[in-house]
Amino acid sequence: MAGEVPNLEASKLTALVVDDNFVNQSVHHKLLDRLGIKNDVVSNGQEAVDVHCSGRNYDLILMDMDMPIMNGIQATRRLREMGIESKIAGVTTRAEEEEVKEFMEAGLNDFQEKPLTISKLVSILHNLELYVQT
Amino acid sequence: MDTLVAQLQRQFRDYTISLYHQGFLDDQFTELKKLQDECSPDFVAEVVSLFFEDCEKLIGNMARALDQTGNVDFSLVGSSVHQLKGSSSSVGAKRVKGLCVTFKECCDSQSFEGCVRCLQQVDIEYKSLKAKLQDLFNLEQQIVQAGGRIPQVDI
Numbered sequence: 295m296a297g298e299v300p301n302l303e304a305s306k307l308t309a310l311v312v313d314d315n316f317v318n319q320s321v322h323h324k325l326l327d328r329l330g331i332k333n334d335v336v337s338n339g340q341e342a343v344d345v346h347c348s349g350r351n352y353d354l355i356l357m358d359m360d361m362p363i364m365n366g367i368q369a370t371r372r373l374r375e376m377g378i379e380s381k382i383a384g385v386t387t388r389a390e391e392e393e394v395k396e397f398m399e400a401g402l403n404d405f406q407e408k409p410l411t412i413s414k415l416v417s418i419l420h421n422l423e424l425y426v427q428t
Numbered sequence: 429m430d431t432l433v434a435q436l437q438r439q440f441r442d443y444t445i446s447l448y449h450q451g452f453l454d455d456q457f458t459e460l461k462k463l464q465d466e467c468s469p470d471f472v473a474e475v476v477s478l479f480f481e482d483c484e485k486l487i488g489n490m491a492r493a494l495d496q497t498g499n500v501d502f503s504l505v506g507s508s509v510h511q512l513k514g515s516s517s518s519v520g521a522k523r524v525k526g527l528c529v530t531f532k533e534c535c536d537s538q539s540f541e542g543c544v545r546c547l548q549q550v551d552i553e554y555k556s557l558k559a560k561l562q563d564l565f566n567l568e569q570q571i572v573q574a575g576g577r578i579p580q581v582d583i
Binding site: 299315316318320410 | 481
């Protein structure tokens with residue numbers, strides 16, 4: 295795959311980055327941009343819920359676990375309770391089995407360990423059937 | 429005889445390789461460089477700048493928490509360490525990330541001396557990386573100003 299970055303602009307996929315850390319926000323936003331995926335960024339789970347309450351919807355949500363006000367597990371549960379069917383991928387530095395299990399059980403479709411890279415993001419899209427490599 | 433551009437490019441290549449070999453940077457920094465393009469030519473510099481601001485803020489939080497003599501909230505320190513580990517991991521700051529792992533262990537075992545030592549080391553390490561990356565970005569600027577292209581460096 296070296297040097298080949300798929301361009302998914304034509305697919306008109308949209309994504310939401312949910313992370314309280316500015317560095318991660320910047321990197322994840324750029325990763326999605328690079329793949330041609332329009333995306334918004336919010337700083338915690340509560341903002342993720344609020345943005346959906348305002349009527350926005352996304353194909354993919356990249357959800358961090360540890361965030362103030364409302365963490366990723368709480369936000370994922372809340373979004374599923376609201377009937378949000380978007381694909382949610384948990385992204386976190388925490389990789390203890392119990393923590394991942396709890397996060398998955400909250401309603402994730404996929405999980406990736408940080409730091410995110412182009413190939414990890416493509417893997418998420420592939421796992422969630424948002425991108426089929428030809 | 430080498431042109432100025434060729435000399436600068438070689439210097440840039442050697443310096444970049446040394447930063448990886450000495451453990452200052454890891455593959456994630458390479459991933460950041462892949463994201464830099466004509467639309468965002470300063471992406472890497474912008475992200476590392478955010479990272480160093482984050483370092484300053486978080487180290488300040490840790491120092492304040494450790495300053496509460498006899499009443500240190502180690503979970504508060506640990507929370508800031510976790511944040512720093514996350515952002516250092518995202519930019520490829522390998523040594524800083526490694527120190528955060530040790531630091532977290534000191535927080536978990538509530539070792540005050542260990543935490544103070546780690547705080548000092550993390551402070552020295554991020555400042556050292558900041559200076560080295562500034563030198564690297566200066567070299568890039570010199571290459572461009574001399575009319576050359578920044579070489580791709582395979583690690």
